[in-house]
Amino acid sequence: MIRNNWYAILDSKQVPSHKLVGFRRLGENLVFWRDKQGMVHCYRDSCPHRGAALSKGKLIHDSIQCPFHGLEFNPQGNCTYIPSYGKNGVVPKAFHLTGYPLREKHGLIWLWFGDATDPLPPINFFPSLTGHDYSYAGFQDHWKTHYSRAVENQLDVVHLPFVHHNTIGAGNRRLVDGPIAEWDERDGDLLNLWVFNRVDDGTPPKKSSELSKPEGHPSLQFRFPNTWQNWISDDFRVFIAFVPVDEENTILYIRNYQRSLRIPIFRSVVNTLSLIGSWVIERQDKRVVETQVPLRTYYRMPEILIRGDSPIVLYRKRRAL
Numbered sequence: 001m002i003r004n005n006w007y008a009i010l011d012s013k014q015v016p017s018h019k020l021v022g023f024r025r026l027g028e029n030l031v032f033w034r035d036k037q038g039m040v041h042c043y044r045d046s047c048p049h050r051g052a053a054l055s056k057g058k059l060i061h062d063s064i065q066c067p068f069h070g071l072e073f074n075p076q077g078n079c080t081y082i083p084s085y086g087k088n089g090v091v092p093k094a095f096h097l098t099g100y101p102l103r104e105k106h107g108l109i110w111l112w113f114g115d116a117t118d119p120l121p122p123i124n125f126f127p128s129l130t131g132h133d134y135s136y137a138g139f140q141d142h143w144k145t146h147y148s149r150a151v152e153n154q155l156d157v158v159h160l161p162f163v164h165h166n167t168i169g170a171g172n173r174r175l176v177d178g179p180i181a182e183w184d185e186r187d188g189d190l191l192n193l194w195v196f197n198r199v200d201d202g203t204p205p206k207k208s209s210e211l212s213k214p215e216g217h218p219s220l221q222f223r224f225p226n227t228w229q230n231w232i233s234d235d236f237r238v239f240i241a242f243v244p245v246d247e248e249n250t251i252l253y254i255r256n257y258q259r260s261l262r263i264p265i266f267r268s269v270v271n272t273l274s275l276i277g278s279w280v281i282e283r284q285d286k287r288v289v290e291t292q293v294p295l296r297t298y299y300r301m302p303e304i305l306i307r308g309d310s311p312i313v314l315y316r317k318r319r320a321l
């Protein structure tokens, strides 16, 4: 994990009201709940007494009760009650939970993995997806690999005519000009990528320096550390959050955003149906990416990259900083 970043880790719907839930994220088992104001709290899912999973316990008002010996912890993570000491018993200060700052935005729960600075930096989403009447439908899928492989797959323009030969890569555009990939001048966490794949007509592939950026938006945008969008049109985007579970597991949260349909029932049916295409494409990727070894990538690793892999090199360099 790269420190000092906000990571998208859950869909908001995964933490309901009135219920404790446990998820493994960023290599740790975590417990989540909402207080009466609806605010989400997150701590390591391990009781400081003798290590039982708190997510198997109970929510009592805003506090959680460990299932083993009944210790209770408030939303600040402090133990407020040790039943075996009696209701007037003194709780030693050592009994508190280790937690992470969370925010909820854009229908996602974000975890700050890093130093406890005050205030924490804002969460940056894709500006082009906020405040424009978009609606979305989504699904998630578990990939047995490190999240760096899943991210790199979405920055990989060379694989399109092979992995997706009958879907988004149809047309045999196997010759790769460029691509142009660069970190945004105004927003250093945003990697913009323009794709120029074409049919092989015998002319040599062009370097990115020989290409000019088309007017308007990039084809793809990746936001460090773990979100991405495919800018299919101004009205339709595919969004992915690559959620790290641990060194060997990742969950992809995939959403199709659109803004051309506004009538609620019609819109939600069409949004859901549109996921079929994303699901087929995602399974095509998963089939190959899960075979890549090692599971995690590094800037200097024994792979022999080719020119079209330049976005992947930019990503690896950024991870190595």
Ligand code: FES
Residues within 6 Å of the ligand: 047, 048, 049, 050, 051, 052, 066, 067, 068, 069, 070, 071
């Ligand atoms: S392990 Fe949690 S109360 Fe004992």
Ligand SMILES: [Fe+2]
Residues within 6 Å of the ligand: 153, 159, 160, 163, 164, 281, 285
């Ligand atoms: Fe793909």
